[in-house]
Amino acid sequence: MPAFQFTLKTTDGMARRGRLQTAWGDVETPVFMPVGTAATVKGMMPESVRSTGASIILANTYHLMLRPGAERVARLGGVRRMMGWDGPLLTDSGGFQVMSLGPLRKLDEDGVTFKSHLDGSSHRLTPERSTEIQHLLDATITMAFDECTPFPATEDQAAESMRLSMRWARRSRDAFGARTGYGQFGIVQGSVFPELRAESVAALEAIDFEGYAIGGLAVGEGQQAMFETLDVTTPLMRADRPRYLMGVGKPADLVGGVARGVDMFDCVLPTRSGRTGQAFTRRGPVNIKNARHAEDPRPLDAACGCPACARYSRAYLHHLFKADEVLGLMLLSWHNIQYYQDLMGGMRAAIEAGGFAAFEADFHAGQALGDIAPVAGG
Numbered sequence: 001m002p003a004f005q006f007t008l009k010t011t012d013g014m015a016r017r018g019r020l021q022t023a024w025g026d027v028e029t030p031v032f033m034p035v036g037t038a039a040t041v042k043g044m045m046p047e048s049v050r051s052t053g054a055s056i057i058l059a060n061t062y063h064l065m066l067r068p069g070a071e072r073v074a075r076l077g078g079v080r081r082m083m084g085w086d087g088p089l090l091t092d093s094g095g096f097q098v099m100s101l102g103p104l105r106k107l108d109e110d111g112v113t114f115k116s117h118l119d120g121s122s123h124r125l126t127p128e129r130s131t132e133i134q135h136l137l138d139a140t141i142t143m144a145f146d147e148c149t150p151f152p153a154t155e156d157q158a159a160e161s162m163r164l165s166m167r168w169a170r171r172s173r174d175a176f177g178a179r180t181g182y183g184q185f186g187i188v189q190g191s192v193f194p195e196l197r198a199e200s201v202a203a204l205e206a207i208d209f210e211g212y213a214i215g216g217l218a219v220g221e222g223q224q225a226m227f228e229t230l231d232v233t234t235p236l237m238r239a240d241r242p243r244y245l246m247g248v249g250k251p252a253d254l255v256g257g258v259a260r261g262v263d264m265f266d267c268v269l270p271t272r273s274g275r276t277g278q279a280f281t282r283r284g285p286v287n288i289k290n291a292r293h294a295e296d297p298r299p300l301d302a303a304c305g306c307p308a309c310a311r312y313s314r315a316y317l318h319h320l321f322k323a324d325e326v327l328g329l330m331l332l333s334w335h336n337i338q339y340y341q342d343l344m345g346g347m348r349a350a351i352e353a354g355g356f357a358a359f360e361a362d363f364h365a366g367q368a369l370g371d372i373a374p375v376a377g378g
Contacts, residue, residue, distance in 0.1 A: 004183040004210050006242045010352060014234065014261040017351040020211075020242055022140050023181020024080070024088045027055045029242065029263040030347055032254060032340045033090060034270065038063050039073070039083045042271045043326075043333040046085045052306070052334070053341040055087055056140075058266050061133050062094035065123070066116050070136040078138025090266075091139035093130045093172075095165075095187075096148040096215075096247070107147065109164070127171035131184075135177055142184045143213065144172035149191050151220045158191035165189045166203040173207050183210030185244060191216055192225050194232040201236045212237055213244040214262070218253070227256050234261035251280055251343055255363050258347050259356070270340050274333030277321045279308075281339065283369045286314075288332065293318040306338035307331060 005021045020027040034041045034049055037060045041049050049057065059079045064070060076082040080089050098105050098112050105114040111126030130145035146165035149158050169186045176184045186204035190196030204212055214233060217226045230245070237243055244264035245257050254265055270280070277289040281301040286293075288300070296314040304310075308317060308331035320328030343363075350359035 001180045004181050006211065006240065008239060012351045012354050012356040013259070015258050015347070015351045015356045016243075016261055016263055017348055018242065018263055020088075020263075021181075022088045022183070023179070024086070024140050025055060027088060027264075028348060030254075030258045030344055030351075031056065031264050032344045033058050033264065033266040034337050034340075035266055035268045036083070036085075037268070038067070039079050041333075041337070043275060043330045044271070044337065046083060048334055049085075049337060050087070052338040053345060054337065056090060057085060057087070058090050058092060059137060059139070060092045060094065060097065061130055061137070062092075062097035062125075064137060065094070065125075065133050066118055070133040074136040074138070078136075080138060088140040089138070090141040091134045091137050091143060092246075093134065093143040093145040093187075094125055095130075095143075095146045098125060099148040099150060109167075111145075112147075127168040128175040131172050131175040140182055141211070142172075142176060142182070144169045144184065144186045144209070146187045146189060146215060148219065149189055149216045151191065151216075153191050155191075155193050155196070158189075158193055159196055162189040162191075162196050162200050166200060169204055169209075170207055173209065185209055185211040185213045185242075187213045187215040187246070188233060188237075189216045192221055192229050194229075197229065197233045198236055201233065205238060209241070211242040211244060211264075213246050213264075215246045217245065218247045218249050218267075223253060223256070226253070227260065230257065230260040230262065237261075251340070252364070252367065254340070254343060255347065255360055258351075259360060270336035271333040274331075274336045275329040277328070277332065279332050279339075280336050281371065282366045283371050284367045286371050288314065288317045288328075289321050290318075300335060301339070304335065304338060304342065306335045308335040 001023050002021050008018045010017045018029040033056050036057045101114050113124050127145040134142040145168050147161050149161040186209040188200045190200045242263045245262045249267050279286045293314040299309040301309050350356045
């Protein structure tokens with residue numbers, strides 16, 4: 001079984017081209033990871049996800065511990081076997097979801113007690129239990145349990161939250177059962193405060209994880225503040241370990257993140273938008289429900305090879321959403337995942353060729369054209 005190893009192949013400015021080797025296959029970076037919160041990428045079969053070029057997906061500790069239960073998943077062979085996914089799997093620790101519960105949670109030094117959003121039952125998550133659950137789920141990449149600092153927060157609040165997360169990171173690492181080809185990532189916190197981000201990076205590197213995530217962003221601070229935080233954070237992070245920006249984001253966020261040295265991304269946006277009729281294209285987002293698509297024979301994006309674009313017209317996709325047919329949301333979800341994978345593939349090729357700056361400029365120029373212009377040829 002291969003070791004868990006990250007190889008940095010080349011750089012272009014801050015942008016990085018690498019390869020992550022795991023027990024369940026290689027991951028070419030920079031990479032976007034589709035989100036399968038409850039052991040399914042909504043609206044898609046695992047083989048459909050794989051057909052887009054996706055090499056790694058996510059599942060979530062919080063949701064799977066509540067339903068169907070971590071021990072049951074383990075008896076079924078882990079998330080990968082249960083859902084039929086044949087590649088690497090990363091699991092979120094549950095920290096972000098618990099934070100989102102607000103008054104339904106109670107935080108202390110040891111962990112978090114919370115009530116299920118499903119039935120109100122009481123549950124407890126600690127760094128040790130979160131790590132155990134992720135082991136039961138058979139996560140290829142386990143995330144340290146942290147408190148995702150809410151935004152806005154004062155510097156004192158952010159410091160207290162970050163330092164708690166660093167103590168939890170140590171406990172998560174101690175609880176992690178090392179296995180060949182598997183790894184664990186620590187999570188950098190500190191909100192938008194550069195000194196706190198630097199302190200967090202140093203604390204996590206002293207613990208020594210297989211990779212490092214950047215958490216506490218895309219929580220309301222806005223793109224400019226996110227990019228400014230990345231500008232002061234990624235240069236401090238180890239060059240020989242993968243860097244993962246959690247919960248991000250829109251296509252422009254991905255391009256900006258890669259430009260700032262990020263290797264890995266995830267977000268629910270492609271499938272969530274697909275279910276509501278929004279498609280991402282090389283000339284910006286399209287709302288397929290708009291009346292102007294009702295008789296449009298063109299494909300959604302002529303440069304895309306997904307089934308929605310290769311086989312069907314905008315008019316048909318518009319009809320599916322107006323008729324509340326499930327095929328519409330499935331096709332747009334598929335298209336959006338394909339678009340994100342194509343975008344990442346384009347960035348990987350550009351970094352290899354030393355042309356990332358030109359790629360970034362072309363991306364923004366294409367998005368600025370808007371969807372009114374024909375999209376044939378990109």
